[in-house]
Amino acid sequence: MIPFLDVQQLNARFESVFKNVFADFLNAGQCILGNKLMQFENEFAEYCGTKHCVGVASGLDAITLLCKGYIELGKLKVGDEVLVSANTYIASILGLINAGLIPVLVEPNENEFIISVENIEKQITTKIKMILAVHLYGELADMKEINVLAKKHGLLVIEDAAQAHGAVDVNGVKAGNLSDGGAFSFYPSKNLGALGDGGAITTNNQELFAIVQKLRNYGASEKYKNDIKGVNSRLDELQAAFLSIKLKQLDADNNKRRVLAKYYFEHINNNKITLPSYNVSDSHVFHVFVIKCKSRNELQKYLLNNEIQTVIHYPIPPHKQKALKEYGYLKLPITEQIHDEVLSLPISPIQTISATKKIVSILNKF
């Protein structure tokens, strides 16, 4: 069987270093908010090119705390509306709701998975105060155009970079540094994945940095001195230590993903299959490689019968989820069609070219 993603093997590459780090961690006796977290935060900020990074418990919390930070600073208020892609993982939307904001869903362009700038412009009203741009599947949203629109209308912009660690725009600026604040997830299957849950916020804004640092730790400025109503959402020391090690490998891993993606682009040749759009730049880190097929479910079964595991990202769009029934009345044909047709092929930094060749040859016979 060719697995969709073998997390055990991905991490096996670091086994001996992880063991040394664990021994260090046991010796140091610091479990929460220690030196290893601070070191990772500095390294990740430097990697993204931002002034600051705050490690939090998950990608969902990173989005929520960014928004709550802006509410604390008086730049947003509860009930403000935020434009967000309708075609995303539900966490993007839940992060806004958790902070008391109101998501307004925006369709992508046809044949693209990321938010449509044209549709953003159409949906801007006086109630809209922010845009949450999602770099879905590892591809940067059109941040240049989004930032121009935001400036014109006086809106904040934040990025959901949970799937786009290391994606870089034409000017060499990385995901997480293309807006007022970036939210990252280190869920184990992400391009930079921990050995458990984790997340981070990146920003160049000193005030926002200071407020989210408090928010993630009970609103405390120092131990037992609570300035605001915060939560417990700290990236833990051990995960931070593992992430520091894996961060060194991130660019090489992203390049390997691009090599496999290139192979798929050059060799998949089947008129039942639509390949993703790609501008051959480093703005895509291929967190997943997503094709479209009208008979997607049959294709998935066929691949499984041929020992190829695939995943659907995602089978049900957020506005059709029971949890978001207040959005159930919406008709979002492009998003709905995407959810009916997408299939993610295996792509990972440890996947061999021979496995990739096998996938292509079986796909081409469908």
Ligand SMILES: Cc1ncc(COP(=O)(O)O)c(C=O)c1O
């Ligand atoms: C686009 C997107 N946003 C947010 C999240 C939330 O991250 P987490 O699972 O770490 O809370 C994820 C990942 O699961 C994601 O894919």
